[in-house]
Amino acid sequence: MIIAANLKANLTRAKTVEYLNELEKFLSAKNISQEVLVFPAVSSLNSHAGCAIVGAQNAYPTKNGAFTGEIGVEHLEEFGIKTILIGHSERRHVLGESQKLIAQKFDFFSKLGFKIVYCIGEPLEVRKSGNEKMMSYLDAQYEGIDTEYENLIIAYEPVWAIGTGLTPTLEEIEGLHEELKKKSFAPLLYGGSVKVTNVKEVLALNNVDGILVGSAALNVEDFCMMIESAQNLEK
Ligand code: PGA
16 A cells, blocks of 8 residues: 655754654664655655655756755655655645646656656535536546556545644545545545544555545654554555
8 A cells, every 4th residue: 555644844954864764763663565655845855765666745847947945856856766745735726836737747747757746636625516516626637647657646635634633534435435436536535633542444445545644644653553554454
């Protein structure tokens, strides 16, 4: 399974080094065979040798250039980073990224062979407006995205479940994952308030190929426990 930590604007460079050291100790001590991804803040990116894969939370679709406040692929290449999150709900809803820009990023980084964790998810008012509207909202998030891209991982993260402690029911997650699997064969992660106490149930669901964890992954011991739950689950 794929177990990913989105560290967001948390953990400084020094703290990220400690985090990754602890994580690597755990991964080798327990002989973990799961795919583990970590997305540190941009200023905490560094070359990383180990079992975990370090990816970027964001980058601009350019090699370099006049894009104040952004980084380009050159900055990722310096550290051997070939994995990126695209379409996270905080970039869509807090930073105002349009589907057009998201699709441009997808196109740019897929052409470079990056592993892409592509996030989709609906806000609460959309969910409340009924299944049909919700599915067409999610459909629109596939616009301009090559769903057959070989290095694609999709993460379904309901916006209202991110960082709130709220989650859909297990039946709702399973039902939605079943629907989303019809759109792409890519591994499908669930994200949104996954934590040590609910990780086993979420991972056990049909069509859940892993998890993308924010808040609960900030504590490396907790993240390791979640990885261990995946390891222990025969799936
Ligand atoms: P959360 O965040 O686990 O804090 O809900 C998940 C995410 O934003 O990827």
